[in-house]
Amino acid sequence: MDAKGPHAADRRAVDRLVEAYGRTYAADAGIRLHDTPGPLYQLLVLAELASTRIRAEVAVAAARALFDAGMRDPRRMLEATWQQRVDALGEGGYRRYDESTATRLGDGAQLLLDRWRGDLRRLHQEAGDSAADLSAALREFPGIGPAGADIFLREVQGVWPAVAPYFGDKALEGAGRLGLPTDPAALSRLVGDHDPAAFAAALVRAALHKDVVEAVGVVS
Numbered sequence: 001m002d003a004k005g006p007h008a009a010d011r012r013a014v015d016r017l018v019e020a021y022g023r024t025y026a027a028d029a030g031i032r033l034h035d036t037p038g039p040l041y042q043l044l045v046l047a048e049l050a051s052t053r054i055r056a057e058v059a060v061a062a063a064r065a066l067f068d069a070g071m072r073d074p075r076r077m078l079e080a081t082w083q084q085r086v087d088a089l090g091e092g093g094y095r096r097y098d099e100s101t102a103t104r105l106g107d108g109a110q111l112l113l114d115r116w117r118g119d120l121r122r123l124h125q126e127a128g129d130s131a132a133d134l135s136a137a138l139r140e141f142p143g144i145g146p147a148g149a150d151i152f153l154r155e156v157q158g159v160w161p162a163v164a165p166y167f168g169d170k171a172l173e174g175a176g177r178l179g180l181p182t183d184p185a186a187l188s189r190l191v192g193d194h195d196p197a198a199f200a201a202a203l204v205r206a207a208l209h210k211d212v213v214e215a216v217g218v219v220s
Helices: 008-021 037-050 056-068 074-079 082-091 098-116 120-127 131-138 146-156 168-178 184-188 196-208 210-216
Strands: none
Touching: 008 196, 008 210, 037 056, 037 074, 037 098, 037 120, 037 146, 056 082, 074 098, 082 098, 098 120, 120 131, 131 146, 146 168, 146 196, 168 184, 168 196, 168 210, 196 210
């Protein structure tokens, strides 16, 4: 579509959005995401924390606190005491759900070690590239429901490219607030050269923060 086409305004809005807000939540949590066991596990932890009714910034801070305390892989998460997990979550400001989440993190680490030998790439290989099948597999972890699976898949698409483009409900909500297409197929045509994970994260920020919509400008 050329610059004068009907979607030119949408493309300009996407460019502004990604330039200003296209930072993944994994990056905010200090996760250097690669298709390797450690970063993938850290993303799973972040997805669980962010899927509860708590601000995204608190989930990010809590993930950082867990990782800073050494709980960066499933074995270290499991070796940490329940109280150490609670304390790290509290340090990150994650107090409302800290005790139940500490339990689920331990249970999830045990499941990952027992079933996939601590490596989410094995889950990927088992489930295949279907987003629906991957979502179903991820939901086997305690604390990971549809929202948590959406968060994981939205962020992992940069290193699991067969999943891309993936948006999920919250990103589509952000697209609607910006006046962008809310049909995933139509929205995917606006990704262009942008990192799809960064684009999706920016859309989520539009869903969560009114000032993002105001800064980018609503597309008509």
